[in-house]
Amino acid sequence: xxxxxxxxxxxxxxxxxxxxxxxxxxxxxxxxxxxxxxxxxxxxxxxxxxxxxxxxxxxxxxxxxxxxxxxxxxxxxxxxxxxxxxxxxxxxxxxxxxxxxxxxxxxxxxxxxxxxxxxxxxxxxxxxxxxxxxxxxxxxxxxxxxxxxxxxxxxxxxxxxxxxxxxxxxxxxxxxxxxxxxxxxxxxxxxx
Amino acid sequence: xxxxxxxxxxxxxxxxxxxxxxxxxxxxxxxxxxxxxxxxxxxxxxxxxxxxxxxxxxxxxxxxxxxxxxxxxxxxxxxxxxxxxxxxxxxxxxxxxxxxxxxxxxxxxxxxxxxxxxxxxxxxxxxxxxxxxxxxxxxxxxxxxxxxxxxxxxxxxxxxxxxxxxxxxxxxxxxxxxxxxxxxxxxxxxxx
DNA sequence: TCTAAACTAGACCGACCAATCTACTACTAA
DNA sequence: TTAGTAGTAGATTGGTCGGTCTAGTTTAGA
Numbered sequence: 001x002x003x004x005x006x007x008x009x010x011x012x013x014x015x016x017x018x019x020x021x022x023x024x025x026x027x028x029x030x031x032x033x034x035x036x037x038x039x040x041x042x043x044x045x046x047x048x049x050x051x052x053x054x055x056x057x058x059x060x061x062x063x064x065x066x067x068x069x070x071x072x073x074x075x076x077x078x079x080x081x082x083x084x085x086x087x088x089x090x091x092x093x094x095x096x097x098x099x100x101x102x103x104x105x106x107x108x109x110x111x112x113x114x115x116x117x118x119x120x121x122x123x124x125x126x127x128x129x130x131x132x133x134x135x136x137x138x139x140x141x142x143x144x145x146x147x148x149x150x151x152x153x154x155x156x157x158x159x160x161x162x163x164x165x166x167x168x169x170x171x172x173x174x175x176x177x178x179x180x181x182x183x184x185x186x187x188x189x190x191x192x
Numbered sequence: 193x194x195x196x197x198x199x200x201x202x203x204x205x206x207x208x209x210x211x212x213x214x215x216x217x218x219x220x221x222x223x224x225x226x227x228x229x230x231x232x233x234x235x236x237x238x239x240x241x242x243x244x245x246x247x248x249x250x251x252x253x254x255x256x257x258x259x260x261x262x263x264x265x266x267x268x269x270x271x272x273x274x275x276x277x278x279x280x281x282x283x284x285x286x287x288x289x290x291x292x293x294x295x296x297x298x299x300x301x302x303x304x305x306x307x308x309x310x311x312x313x314x315x316x317x318x319x320x321x322x323x324x325x326x327x328x329x330x331x332x333x334x335x336x337x338x339x340x341x342x343x344x345x346x347x348x349x350x351x352x353x354x355x356x357x358x359x360x361x362x363x364x365x366x367x368x369x370x371x372x373x374x375x376x377x378x379x380x381x382x383x384x
Numbered sequence: 385t386c387t388a389a390a391c392t393a394g395a396c397c398g399a400c401c402a403a404t405c406t407a408c409t410a411c412t413a414a
Numbered sequence: 415t416t417a418g419t420a421g422t423a424g425a426t427t428g429g430t431c432g433g434t435c436t437a438g439t440t441t442a443g444a
Contacts (some may be wrong), residue, residue: 008391024303026218030432040393041433047391051432101306106360110302111216113362114293120362127365157370158358158377165357166350168298170305170312173319178349185350189380200421222402232423233403239421243402 009047011037016054017062021097021104024111025055025119052119059108059122067105070095071130071160073137081141082191085134085159089183092163093176100171106164131156138190148192155190162186201239203229208246209254213289213296216303217247217311244311251300251314259297262287263322263352265329273333274383277326277351281375284355285368292363298356323348330382340384347382354378 015037019028030051034041048054073088092098101107109123134156141147147155166182167174207229211220222243226233240246265280284290293299301315326348333339339347358374359366 022306024216024218026216027307029430031430041395042393042435043391045433102302106357107302109362110294110299110360113364114214115219120364124362124365127361154373155377158374161357161361161374162354162378163357165298165353165355165360168302168357168360169319169353170301170316172305172312173316181343181346182350182353185347185381186354189377221400223400233425234405234423235421237403 008037008039008043012039012044012047012054013058013062016058017066017104020055020058020108021101025108025115026111030054052116055119056122059119059126063104063108064126067103067126068129070098071103071105071163072133075133075137075140077140080144080146081137082146082187084137084140085187089180092167093180096176098167099174099176099179102168103164106168127160130160134159141190142192146192147190159186159190200229200231200235204231204236204239204246205250205254208250209258209296212247212250212300213293217300217307218303222246244308247311248314251311251318255296255300256318259295259318260321262290263295263297263355264325267325267329267332269332272336272338273329274338274379276329276332277379281372284359285372288368290359291366291368291371294360295356298360319352322352326351333382334384338384339382351378351382 012033015033016028019033019036022028030041030044033054034044044054048057070092071088073084076084079087105123105126109120109127112119112123114120131153135152138147138152138155138159142149142152163183163186166179166186169178204225207225208220211225211228214220222233222236225246226236236246240249262284263280265276268276271279297315297318301312301319304311304315306312323345327344330339330344330347330351334341334344355375355378358371358378361370
């Protein structure tokens with residue numbers, strides 16, 4: 001497997017992530033992706049059967065790792081659950097793209113939810129992963145007595161969906177300070 | 193001003209609301225809108241200068257009233273603030289379109305936030321209205337002692353954005369029960 | 385060195401997009 | 415009756431969309 005092969009494919013995936021994040025699935029044009037990646041049409045359709053296939057690969061190889069890197073709680077048994085979540089929140093707050101344009105997974109999931117089952121399912125899979133991770137942390141928190149007793153999975157889903165909503169304001173009206181203030185409310189609902 | 197004139201314009205606005213709600217601004221095709229409304233192209237461009245102008249009118253004359261009808265808190269000084277909010281939550285929960293496809297204002301605002309300033313501003317105006325209404329109710333709640341002391345505007349923004357996030361799951365994974373459960377967490381953050 | 389597969393390259397295709405155009409009809413007021 | 419306006423009607427336009435096609439180039443193994 002040559003370096004060039006991977007390079008061309010990788011460029012396509014990188015640019016596709018950016019374009020879909022910015023303009024959505026419908027708004028992202030293959031012609032633009034091709035131009036920005038500096039890759040000819042034939043190469044794209046050699047590597048991917050269709051625009052949809054390109055986006056499905058992008059979800060798995062770009063969006064998923066990025067989202068996990070930012071939204072995932074790093075579990076550290078030595079820390080309190082509250083501290084682990086706090087670190088995650090601060091990490092999100094530091095990423096200005098997330099603050100201004102929201103979570104890319106949320107964007108795609110919300111747009112495609114009713115339009116394409118396969119893309120929606122791929123997004124849901126990521127959502128479920130994040131929920132699972134947060135659930136684990138919340139269970140630790142409940143055991144530690146820092147988090148309210150109750151359905152940890154439901155709490156995790158509340159945490160992620162409400163965070164997504166908080167992050168989904170217009171770039172103009174969103175800010176790091178606003179986000180942190182709102183997340184404080186979210187935590188109030190979960191703390192024991 | 194004839195009846196027919198209003199009928200044609202109205203049909204266009206009604207169908208535009210549906211199509212934009214379902215497929216987004218980019219995904220909504222004027223050809224489809226025209227076909228579903230049973231209105232010829234010329235009529236549409238007689239009433240509206242462009243697709244964007246059509247959507248701007250739709251926001252003001254359809255989306256805004258609908259969103260206010262569902263998301264707005266009806267202020268009733270005889271009730272407790274908590275009860276007023278509870279009525280609003282129950283009203284949202286009863287609307288299956290909102291539960292399955294999320295808030296149409298949120299959809300458009302999230303899609304267009306970075307793509308068109310005028311549409312984004314029109315949406316923000318509605319957001320600000322809703323925030324203002326909730327703020328008023330929360331201030332009543334604070335006075336009554338049912339709601340936590342604090343920045344009522346920030347609380348109102350938290351309430352709306354987190355509700356939007358909670359409502360923005362895929363149609364497959366969203367349900368009335370899930371929504372009510374999640375809104376209970378939101379209220380936990382606000383109750384005194 | 386030869387061959388097959390992997391990959392690049394971009395011209396090209398029909399479908400569809402928003403928007404324009406000209407012609408026509410219905411209504412209204414002078 | 416007539417002139418002007420509001421609205422209907424849909425064919426047409428230029429541009430963009432995702433996707434196909436054929437040809438050329440590079441790479442890896444026999």
